[in-house]
Amino acid sequence: GGSYARLQFTPDLVPADLVGTRIYRPSSEQFDVELGPVFANVVLADEINRAPAKVQSALLEVMQERHVSIGGKTFPLPNPFLVMATQNPIEHEGVYPLPEAQRDRFLFKINVGYPTPEEEREIIYRMGVTPPQPKQILNTGDLLRLQEIAANNFVHHALVDYVVRVVTATRHPEQLGMNDVKNWVAFGASPRASLGIIAAARSLALVRGRDYVIPQDIVEVIPDVLRHRLVLTYDALADEISPEIVINRVLQTVALPQVNAVPQQGHSVPPVMQAAGAASGR
Template identity: 60%
Template sequence: MTVASERPEPGRASGGRDDAAGADLESLRRTDLESLHNALVQVRRVIVGQDHMVERLLAALLARGHCLLEGVPGVAKTLAASTLATVVGGTFARVQFTPDLVPSDIVGTRVYHPGTERFDVELGPVFVNFLLADEINRAPAKVQSALLEVMAERQVTLAGRTHPLPRPFVVLATQNPIESEGVYPLPEVQRDRFLFRVRVAHPSAHEELEILHRMSVRPPVPEPVLDPGRLLRLQDMAEEVSVHQLVADYVVRLVMATRMPAEYGLAELAETIEIGVSPRATLGLIAAGRALALLRGRDYLLPDDVRDVAVDVMAHRLMLTFDALADEIDPAEVVRRILQVVPPPLVVWNRERR
């Protein structure tokens, strides 16, 4: 399916003062985009390889989404999250999740002060711009449940009062998929709150040698490039990335293929998928695709952007049948099969017409 479409153009101002204001706004946009790419360079000064993980972390920030990094120990999950927080600026807190953690340790609690004979609310470490939830699957169910309101509504309710979190707010979580001692698997409702689940693999031999050279003497220190205000503007720019109707329709077809696979030529998956992905996946595919398009220097969304983020957005939201789990079927492979069968549209932007 091929459709030629005029590329949406931003409105043009008329008049001297309006032209000057438009030029200043365009200059500000260019400066913000340059800072975004400089931030990517700063992160890669510290993190060797792992380009997929670094790109997804920045895309999650632009899409106002949370990111779950999954991998064995020592593959730079925590280092990547803390480095990104340093480069972007703003406030940062790291919480090491353990089995004895309680909800008040992260969201806050009421504290009685004998001198004033009153209770005051002490806010927890989640009241920052960037929260690193290290080894999140080590926390018990009560703590994980306390994060649901934090991640979805970006607020905390304590003593009958609602306390909004600072903007921007992003949770960067890590987990080790191979451990079973003292581990509480994340429930489906919490996995659904994460925009991405990114699997972090071991580095290659070439990257391992570069890690040895770069980190064994004096590790590089990242420099702050962005700030919360600039990040908020970049998030607004990501939301303004144009989405063609055919691309939106493609996103919906991908999602519906997980719920009614037989109707989309995937009858073999009917015995594999128990419950398809939620509407958060639909919104997540668009938001993540827009962020990726902005990172790649475009103000319009292509089907390839959607395909690139589909596994990271959809796989952790799929619920497989008991037989599929017993056969150790990987949800990521299910999503890749859907991408093979559901055809993308071919959208050609008309750049000549202005």
């Protein structure tokens, strides 16, 4: 039920191609504002590392501020607003890698590898004749309500402390006796990582029909939240140490609390979540 825009990032792209610009109309002798494709509920930035840094910065500024200023006027972005970006990890020529501070703005980094033989057969069956058409299962109002519900999911204070210990361990691993990790990590995760882990765990709990977060929710989202936020040293790269190795080492060292996360009295998942689950086949 929302709007969608796909942006193909190329080296000749300029910020105005994303956010919009002022256009002079000779008929009216006035400037009109032409809004760019970022004014959509879901924006896909395809091959984001192929555009110059100023274009990347324009998109990430929009992600942070949630509004665009053109010609002295401010235009708010639609709500909900979600940005997804892709980049090809194989090609290294003609690309502009995202700086660490800009990568930190993204909640997740998900590595998409080759499909399994079963998945590839399913792709052939689905796409071989007529590509399937997407079907609406939610409108924007339902999605906003789900976001609000997820934000209110109960998180035990012991789990919050655990998240802080994990993120802190990426910054000062030597304090926990992980001298090998100290040699691997140049810069650890920022406070945005802690916020992202809690937000992602709350959403995962909602998807699984709960109004409270359990330790397993936290553990499952940590790799995707931390993967792109760790800056490895040259020694780690030379030894082919991946962020996943560092994250697993930290998770093995920091003790996971065993808590009984009981939701507050009378707090339950509203019917809209259950309806969404039924529509998606759960």
